[in-house]
Amino acid sequence: MNPFDLKPQKTDKIFTCWNKVFIKPYEKNAADPYTRLRVILMSGTEFESVRLSHAFSRQCAHNEVRRHLAFLRRGEQIQQKRVAGLKPADESILEHTIGYEQLAVELTANLASEEKNAYVKKQLDFALLEDFDHLYRYANLMDLERGGDPARLVGSYTEIMPGRPTLAEYRHPNDDVKFYLNGHLNDLRTLLHVNIITAAEQQTMNFYMNVANLYPSSLGRKLYGEIAMIEEEHVTGYGCLKDPCMSPFEALLMNEYTECYLYYSCYQDETDGRIRKLWEQHFEEEVCHLHEAASLLQTYEGKVWQQCFPEGGEFPPLLRFRPQKEYVRNALKKVRSTGVEEGWEEVDALPDSFRFFSYNAKINKDPRSAASHLAVARTISERGKDYRIESAAHPVAALSDRTQDNCEIGRVKGR
Secondary structure (H helix, E strand, C coil), X not given: CCXXXXXXXXXXXXXXCHHHCCCCCCCCCCCCHHHHHHHHHHHHHHHHHHHHHHHHHHCCCCHHHHHHHHHHHHHHHHHHXXXXXXXXXXXXXXXXXXXXXXXXXXXXXXXXXXXXXXXXXXXXXXXXXXXXXHHHHHHHHHHHHCCCCHHHHHCCCCCECXXXXXXXXXXXXXXXXXXXXXXXXXXXXXXXXXXXXXXXXXXXXXXXXXXXXXXXXXXXXXXXXXXXXXXXXXXXXXXXXXXXXXXXXXXXXXXXXXXXXXXXXXXXXXXXXXXXXXXXXXXXXXXXXXXXXXXXXXXXXCCCHHHCCCCCCCCCCCCCCCXXXXXXXXXXXXXXXXXXXXXXXXXXXXXXXXXXXXXXXXXXXXXXXXXXXHHHHHHHHHHCCCCCECCCCCCCHHHCCCCCCCCCCCCCCCC
């Protein structure tokens, strides 16, 4: 499939009345978990598109260009509202959060398992273990507060057990900054992976920041605030991978291509017939946006789209959600690593004077009072063990004991 070869529909066909924007949500007790993940993924993708368009417009002095951007952005806004409206009103903040973290785990593992660039793969694997732990913390909060059933939400696709403990994830900001990719030296699939994961993590961070003060319990409010800070670290790390040398018009074109790729992937993989039609509709609309972006690039920079897609614009293998339990279990072997400037290193190999230790200790003056620990510790106290879904024993012996929360692995040397 090459979206550049398709004949786009008329641009104004996207605009429609409200009763075609606010459509029937999915049923939370019947929807396949991967359908829920696609809804969250595409909501974040649309948010990223709108955010980038606004940033471009605010730095552009040419009003004719800004009119084109406003026109495209209005269409993206309609799509964003339609996708966001698929979430049912009876799905609680915490239930929706389990979806966010399951998406983070499944999306990251699926991308990493197919990634050819070793450096990008390491960044994906590194953050994967932290999102995996976040899923575990929120699931324990849900079990503790009897706020729902994590097993029903994740289905048979994703295990729930500790990753790199959230307490070990606090790094000095200098160590989240990574090397950027040269867009001309990396294949299209790698560039798509970076675009996709950056948008997904940005949406997660924004969601947690927006709902933290709405959560009813004090423990939950603190947990959302704590994990939102880690998502900020992830957005920094992933965002640094993007090529900063691309012009705004090139970035716009790549963003529209990413949306086409994702909507087509969702359309091909979706099992809910009604929602599958929506993914198809949005794909056709994004093809229109893609051709408009290509026209802007040629008009204002004198470049044809082929210069940005030397491989021809054909979609690489599509994104298909498939269980990644074994991949995650293998990645857990790196649970004791942390960021060191543009790279990563085992905590035990770092000198005692390295800034990770002083920064982490400053944030975690009393680790046992942190919400990420308390959500698990209180569950253990009340239930006799933590909440987990494991298909086999935890692959890391230090994290296998269900009667205590290991707060030191990956944070304290020798543990």
